[in-house]
Amino acid sequence: MSPVELAPPALSGAREAFIEGAYLISSILFVLGLKSLTVPDRARRGMQLAALGMLLAIVGTLVHHEIVSYGWILAGLALGTAIGWPLGTRVPMTAMPQRIAISHMFGAIAATLVGVAEYRHLAGLPGGPGHGQMAALGFEVLFGSLTVTGSFMAFGKLQEFLPGRPLTFRGQNLLSAGLFLAGVGLMAWLVVAPQHPAAFLAMLAVGLLFGVSLVLPIGGADMPVVISLLNSYAGLASSATGFAIGNNVLIIAGALDGASGFILSVVMSKAMNRSFGNVLFGAFGAPPPPSAAPARDVAVRAITPEDAATELAYARLVIVVPGYGMAVAQAQHQVREMAQLIERNGGTVLYAIHPVAGRMPGHMNVLLAEADIPYDRLKEMEEINGEFKNADVALVIGANDVVNPAARTDRSSPIYGMPILDVDQARHVIVLKRSMSPGFAGIENELFHAANTSMLFGDAKASLAQLVHEIKQA
Amino acid sequence: MNLQLIELYVFILAGFVGFFVITKVPALLHTPLMSATNAISAISLVGSLVLAGATDRGTLSAVLGFLAVTCATINVVGGFIITDRMLRMFKREGGPKGRAR
Numbered sequence: 001m002s003p004v005e006l007a008p009p010a011l012s013g014a015r016e017a018f019i020e021g022a023y024l025i026s027s028i029l030f031v032l033g034l035k036s037l038t039v040p041d042r043a044r045r046g047m048q049l050a051a052l053g054m055l056l057a058i059v060g061t062l063v064h065h066e067i068v069s070y071g072w073i074l075a076g077l078a079l080g081t082a083i084g085w086p087l088g089t090r091v092p093m094t095a096m097p098q099r100i101a102i103s104h105m106f107g108a109i110a111a112t113l114v115g116v117a118e119y120r121h122l123a124g125l126p127g128g129p130g131h132g133q134m135a136a137l138g139f140e141v142l143f144g145s146l147t148v149t150g151s152f153m154a155f156g157k158l159q160e161f162l163p164g165r166p167l168t169f170r171g172q173n174l175l176s177a178g179l180f181l182a183g184v185g186l187m188a189w190l191v192v193a194p195q196h197p198a199a200f201l202a203m204l205a206v207g208l209l210f211g212v213s214l215v216l217p218i219g220g221a222d223m224p225v226v227i228s229l230l231n232s233y234a235g236l237a238s239s240a241t242g243f244a245i246g247n248n249v250l251i252i253a254g255a256l257d258g259a260s261g262f263i264l265s266v267v268m269s270k271a272m273n274r275s276f277g278n279v280l281f282g283a284f285g286a287p288p289p290p291s292a293a294p295a296r297d298v299a300v301r302a303i304t305p306e307d308a309a310t311e312l313a314y315a316r317l318v319i320v321v322p323g324y325g326m327a328v329a330q331a332q333h334q335v336r337e338m339a340q341l342i343e344r345n346g347g348t349v350l351y352a353i354h355p356v357a358g359r360m361p362g363h364m365n366v367l368l369a370e371a372d373i374p375y376d377r378l379k380e381m382e383e384i385n386g387e388f389k390n391a392d393v394a395l396v397i398g399a400n401d402v403v404n405p406a407a408r409t410d411r412s413s414p415i416y417g418m419p420i421l422d423v424d425q426a427r428h429v430i431v432l433k434r435s436m437s438p439g440f441a442g443i444e445n446e447l448f449h450a451a452n453t454s455m456l457f458g459d460a461k462a463s464l465a466q467l468v469h470e471i472k473q474a
Numbered sequence: 475m476n477l478q479l480i481e482l483y484v485f486i487l488a489g490f491v492g493f494f495v496i497t498k499v500p501a502l503l504h505t506p507l508m509s510a511t512n513a514i515s516a517i518s519l520v521g522s523l524v525l526a527g528a529t530d531r532g533t534l535s536a537v538l539g540f541l542a543v544t545c546a547t548i549n550v551v552g553g554f555i556i557t558d559r560m561l562r563m564f565k566r567e568g569g570p571k572g573r574a575r
Contacts, residue, residue, distance in 0.1 A: 023520075030514050031491055037507050038498040044561040047510055051554040054517065058550075061520045067527030072540040076526055080547020087548065088555025093563075096505060099556070103512050103549050110546040114521045117538040121531055132478045231508055238515040243481055245521050251481055252488040257515035259492030260507060267501075355501055362504030366560055374567035380501050 022060025029053030112144030145207030164220030232261025309470030325398015513553025
């Protein structure tokens with residue numbers, strides 16, 4: 001495949017061994033880096049090793065025999081660093097979902113461009129690409145292109161320059177299915193007859209369109225699944241690149257990424273009690289039919305910050321349930337401040353994190369850790385659900401669907417069967433909420449009407465600041 | 475054995491390794507996990523580098539390579555930095571590296 005070697009065989013052999021050795025070591029370091037993420041205390045060190053592995057792979061590649069000049073390489077490395085540095089150091093933790101979405105796009109662009117250039121190169125050679133190689137290039141460009149536009153749509157929804165609600169029209173699923181079949185069909189055709197640049201470009205275009213039609217109809221609350229899925233696709237595109245250019249470290253790293261994204265999407269789907277297909281084609285998040293939630297006359301009990309503060313100040317166990325509303329209000333630092341005051345009075349504060357709280361997997365944990373809350377206080381759903389009955393106060397901050405008891409009781413509810421946090425078992429539930437508007441899923445929440453629930457209306461950050469002030473007085 | 479068959483073995487076995495390792499990552503670290511895997515899969519930079527450096531294939535190819543190098547480098551640099559930034563924040567109560575509360 002490569003042009004005739006100009007270097008003497010001994011030298012080229014040593015160079016080859018150096019490159020392959022570097023790739024092997026970096027593959028090992030990548031696996032060890034991910035392994036370290038299973039233990040929070042070792043995670044940082046492990047990922048630094050993985051970064052070292054990346055550096056090693058890059059240095060190894062720079063002596064590759066097909067590289068004849070370094071101008072474009074240095075320019076790309078410099079520009080990429082100039083953009084990547086602030087994206088790493090400056091982006092606030094609240095913006096993490098859109099930051100991750102856009103990085104899936106960058107990864108997919110790189111894979112797609114390599115695929116396009118490789119096809120162009122191979123199609124110019126006398127034999128053209130082989131069938132196996134063409135299959136790899138097809139996967140690479142198809143997965144890559146749909147991830148490019150899909151991630152950009154997800155980014156737009158999270159950054160809110162595109163509407164977060166699902167954008168749907170009649171025949172949407174038909175269009176998506178048609179695009180999918182067209183993409184697969186073009187790829188199959190190319191594998192059989194690789195020398196068709198027009199078909200290749202058409203496949204690229206179909207992939208780009210499919211990415212748009214796939215993500216546009218998906219609502220904001222479903223973003224955790226979408227981001228995970230795109231993570232998986234970006235990994236598979238990287239892996240396919242490895243197949244296309246015959247590079248094992250790409251295959252390995254891409255497979256790790258693909259597996260990770262896949263696992264996360266399964267975890268997220270389960271936490272919403274929905275299937276993949278339902279997330280992708282169900283357009284969940286659209287307002288339900290009006291008959292679903294009959295308006296009730298039951299009044300909600302409002303509570304004043306003073307009363308809430310008195311109760312919190314003398315509570316023995318408080319469980320905080322954070323949701324996307326806390327992230328939007330950026331209230332995590334006030335939460336920490338309040339928790340410290342309660343702990344000073346001898347109480348315990350724990351945090352109940354639902355898997356799909358926020359807009360991406362684990363988002364709440366990052367925000368609370370940023371506010372200097374020790375991670376052993378952050379409890380997963382299965383771990384904390386038994387504790388609610390012992391809690392004096394469950395403080396719900398900007399969460400809605402993940403605490404809706406209808407998921408347990410109301411068969412007609414769209415979220416029926418979804419595992420939820422059992423906050424209603426706490427002695428007293430205080431819900432911090434802007435107004436009585438329904439949550440993202442547009443479903444009435446009977447928790448707000450329960451006898452042991454009080455509502456503290458207002459902006460989460462302002463309410464918490466007031467609570468902190470009042471607890472100090474109490 | 476056919477080279478592409480070996481690659482398929484590598485892919486499938488790596489997928490298994492990924493599956494078994496990542497199922498053990500606690501939900502606590504799912505966001506850093508995603509940014510970490512994203513940074514690692516930016517290893518496609520390796521392919522982009524060769525493309526950008528093989529200028530004997532023509533300018534268009536080198537320019538595509540340059541763009542690919544840029545995008546992949548964004549993820550390598552930004553991805554590892556932000557992962558580290560997040561992991562630095564996770565502290566145990568009074569733990570070994572815990573900042574005083």
